Amino acid sequence: MTRRLMAFMVAGLLILSAGIFVSCSTESGAEVAEIKLPTMQCMMCKENIETALKNVDGVKAVEVDNKKKLARVTFLPAKINLEQMEVVVTTAGYDANAQKADPKAYAELAECCQVPDAK
Ligand SMILES: [Cu+2]
Known part of the structure; x- marks a missing residue:
């Protein structure tokens, strides 16, 4: 039930921030970017992409939505673009x-x- 609710909230957020690239400032100076992943297929892709991005200096958090084929990346603009x-x-x-x-x-x-x- 809680997971379902979370999924709905995430979906709502993604719809609100439709577009190729959306960024917004947060308190820590980190920004959030969305990366479209049109060729991703499955949960293994999700893992691959999350792992690749998380290992990069300047990336604080990564969430890949494999239904929407979209990565939501929290990053430090001073370190990476x-x-x-x-x-x-x-x-x-x-x-x-x-x-x-x-x-x-x-x-x-x-x-x-x-x-x-x-x-
Ligand atoms: Cu895959």
């Missing part, structure tokens, strides 16, 4: 906003993580 975060995602083998996935990294993804009609 959206373009650099998109590169982290493409290097992991996934499209990020308008940036295309690194073909070699994409080819190394598990079969379930590759786009079905692109095979």
Whole structure:
């Protein structure tokens, strides 16, 4: 029940902040950016992308919504910008906003993580 409610709240927030890139300031100087992940397929993709982004200096938190195919990243603008975060995602083998996935990294993804009609 609580999980359902949370899911609805998250969905509501995402709808409110529709757009390729939305950022807003928070108290700590951190900002929140959204990265569209059109080629992600499953929970393994979610893990891959979250892990890749979390390991980057300047990224404070990552939440990937695998239904909406969207990452919500809390980051420090003094350390990293959206373009650099998109590169982290493409290097992991996934499209990020308008940036295309690194073909070699994409080819190394598990079969379930590759786009079905692109095979
Ligand atoms: Cu996957």
